[in-house]
Structure formats: structure tokens, C-alpha cells
Amino acid sequence: MSAPRISSAALLGGLIGWALALAPGQLPRAAMVSAAVGTVLTLLGMGVGAVSARLGRRRAASSELVSAAAVAGAAAVVGALWWQTRVAENVGAPAPGVLWVAAAAGVPLAVGLALVWLPGRVWAVGALLTALIAGPAAHARAAAPDIPADPALSYSMLDPTADVDARAQALVDDWATKPHTGAVVVIVPTGSGWVDASAVAGFRRHFDDDVAFLAMQYSDVPSWQAYVRSPAAASDSAIAVVRALNRRISASPDRPDVYLFGQSLGAIGADAARAWADDHKVAIDGTVLSGPPAGTVESLPACEPRVVLANATDPVADFDASLAWRAPDHVGGTTTIGAPRQQLPWIPGLSVVGTALDLAVSLDGPVGTGHHYGIEQGLAVGELPPGCQTIGPRAAS
DSSP: OOOOOOBHHHHHHHHHHHHHHTOOOSSOOOHHHHHHHHHHHHHHHHHHHHHHHHHSOOOBOOHHHHHHHHHHHHHHHHHHHHHHHHHHHHHTOOOOOHHHHIIIIIHHHHHHHHHHHSOHHHHHHHHHHHHHHHHHHHTOOOOOOOOOOOTTEEEEOOOTTSOHHHHHHHHHHHHHTSOOOSEEEEEEOOTTOOOOHHHHHHHHHHTTTOEEEEEEOOOSSOHHHHHHHOTTHHHHHHHHHHHHHHHHHTTOTTOOEEEEEEETHHHHHHHHHHHHHHHTTOOOOEEEEESOOTTOSOOOOTTSSEEEEEETTOHHHHOOGGGGTSOOOOOTTEEEEOOOSSOOOOOTTTHHHHHHHHGGGTTSSOTTSTTOOOTHHHHGGGGOOOOOOOOOOOOOO
16 A cells, blocks of 8 residues: 655645744743644644645645755754743743653644544544543633632622622622721732732732722633623723722712722723723722733823833733734833843744744743733832823913
């Protein structure tokens, strides 16, 4: 029996797909992540190539083309290994070694060869087994949100049957039973309901513990899923809390200072609440946003009392389709944290791929890298601009 042959289009498609999986980013990628992404893109590229070969004139890959593909693949691995070593140094992670090369190159190659050699019925059975295993896992019950055990935090757990305004009012009523503080921070959690304890610690340090916190859960899934399912949930819940809080304190002679804080998807909700408060003349003393997704918050003059934090290597703050044709552009007032020793320049067409791949490992590094923020979030309230001066008639002299 003669050995199976692969078409030139399928070979080139697989090579291009696998090379895209090695696109340079700003974060180190674990061996298994590289293997998984490389395999998926290799198979996708082979599939696209196979379809194009069937639609056109199918030509089997020549030995010369196979050799050239092997040389190109080896060069891609060497370049990817060199860059991954550099970014690992940036974040203090172990340098990639033989295991990383075996996973990033060997696994996609092995699966690609198996696709050519094994009968189609074997792949059908494999796909069925994968669906049976992955299906229940994808619908697993969400865990309880991770929130700090802080007596100054009033937290409203998700209740899909309750009205958002009623939940916000109950949350504010609970806060009102606690000792009075000079400052109140409305925290908009991430999509899973998580409240960053390090941010809370930063606010506590800045206000010398004279601060209370309110947070209302609006979802129980990762932020990207929450945004896809209900893009307005974070904003609606944040506005409801600010509205209820304002009703409680607007006429109080001992009104506390009110601040807004949100991280990741929570940053979108916090900025929406800031904009709502501005439109409705509700006093907000400052807003702190950390790691907002690219293009999701309003750009403001630098004098506005808002601070936007973005780690220099955070792909969430950079990833946008426009990366394909222009360098990332953060909103006004953004403070970039840290600067990698090996800074990757923007590369047309390629940077968007590398940044997208970095999303999968954005939380794996230490504080100050990727999408991982720390106590500086709360401390940033001390860096808030005083506000823009209103231009009006000159005072009489």
C-alpha cells in the first residue's frame, strides 16, 4: 500500500497556521498552551488548504516543498524559542527548554501527520469522545465568587430572580447599618463576581482604613463570557448601586466621598456609572479603572478625576481588531505600569495575532505583568487629577 500524500495547499496551510501559533507576544506561553494553540491552528490551516485544493487543481506536495517546509518550520521554532526566552526574562519566569520545543513543535506535527495517515473514521470517533467529555465540563456549575473577607465590604450575591434596583437598594441599606466612614468605594466586580483583595488593601491603606466598600455581583462566568452574553449587565448594576447610594446620602450633612473602581469587565461598568453620574449631576469624587478592555471606556481629558491603569504587557488593554493596521492607543489619562526590558515593536498584521494568543496566559504571571494587578489599584486614588476647571466669565476685579 502506498503512503498517503498531502496536497501542496494543505501542507502550506498547516505550516502557516502553525507559524501563526508562534507569533511573538509580550508574555511567556506555557508548553501546553503552545501545543494546544499550535495544534488547532495547524489543523485549521490544513483544512482550509485541503478545501482549496479540492476546489482547484489538487497537486501532491513534492519532496522539495516538504523539505522547504521543514526548513521554514525549524527557523520558526528557533525564532519563537529565542523570543520566548526574552519575555520569560522580562517577568522572571523560567526559560523555555526542550519540553517547550517538543510541545510547541512536536505535538502539532504529530497530530498533523496522524490526520494524513489515519482513516477518517478514527477522527470521527475521537471527535465524538471529545464532545462527550467536554460537553458536561462546559456546563459545570459556577463556583461562588472569590471576595475578600473584609467587614467593610457589603456584597450582594447574584440573584437572577431579583430586580437590579431592588438588589442595589438592599445593598445600600446593608451598608448604612455599618459604622460611618469618610469614603465609600463602589466596586464593580469582574464577570465572575470576583473582587480583588489587593485593590481593597490599597484603598484601605490610602484612606487609613476610613473607607467602606459596596459591590454587587451581576454575573457568575468569566468576564469575556459575561460580556458576550449580556454586554450591559456590568454597567446596569453599577449605575443601580450609584443611584441607590446617592438617594441615601444626597441630603446627608455627613456625606462621605464616593469613588468608583472596576477591573477588567468591571472597569466598563465603573466608567459607565461615572458617565451616568456626570449626566445626572451626581457627585463622584474619583474613578479608578484597571485593565479595561481596549476601546471600551470613554477617552477623557487628562484633568478629569479618573485614573486608568494598564500594565505594559496586558493584552486585554491592547487587543483590538485595529491592531492589524495600527499600534495600540490607550484612552486619555492612562497610566502604563512597568516596561519590559525586551519591548516588542508593533508589527502590522502579526501583533494582533500575538496579542490574541497572550490573552490565554494573561493571568499566569506575577503582579505587574499581563492582566494581573495589585495594591497599586487602590493606591492610585491618590493620583487622581483635581478635575478640569470650568471656563467662564472672568471674575470682576
